[in-house]
Amino acid sequence: MRRVIGYVPQALSADGDLTGYENLLVFARLYDVPRREQRSRIEAALAFMGLAQAARGLVKEYSGGMIRRLEIAQSTLHRPMVLFLDEPTVGLDPVARRDVWGMIGQLRQRFGSTIVLTTHYLEEAAALCDRIGIMNRGRLVTSGTVAELEASAGAGATLEEVFAKFAGTTGETEAGVGTAYEATSATRRTADRTS
16 A cells, blocks of 8 residues: 555654655655665656755755645655645645645646645635545535535535535534644644744
8 A cells, every 4th residue: 555655744744854855765765666766756856846956955944835845755756646635735834835736736747646635725625626525523524526515505605605514614513622622732833843
């Protein structure tokens, strides 16, 4: 399964004490990229993600957007059939978010990978996804194309209205207060480290 799946977690997955190149080398070995192809794939991934100039710098010196692009590069070195992205733009500024969106779109075209992403940004889902699923309390409550979902909520409905219809209007529909607080706290800690 490791050969066909790539994964970018919401939490920080790059090692700040290594260079960008070294991080990719670690992942190339983890994903069993043949040794004779490692250098060329790493260099291609760095160039594709706009990180070639920063490849020899320590990751702890990178911006949040650069770190996220590096993490996406890590997860695609082995050219996975399916790529999972957990909140790929959490904590990023608008320019970095737009850059990551562009890279995700290019990845689909370049490798033909199926990309599954989680996001709380409905405009991100609309921009990047062919199909959208809305979850509530850990269950898929509806799915479809943007047009199908909007039509299901009534003429002229927006994705926000679709979300409200199927998942509720506030975060209070999620798990208990303690769990929600812990999840929010963890997300914000992650955002602080990557921004």
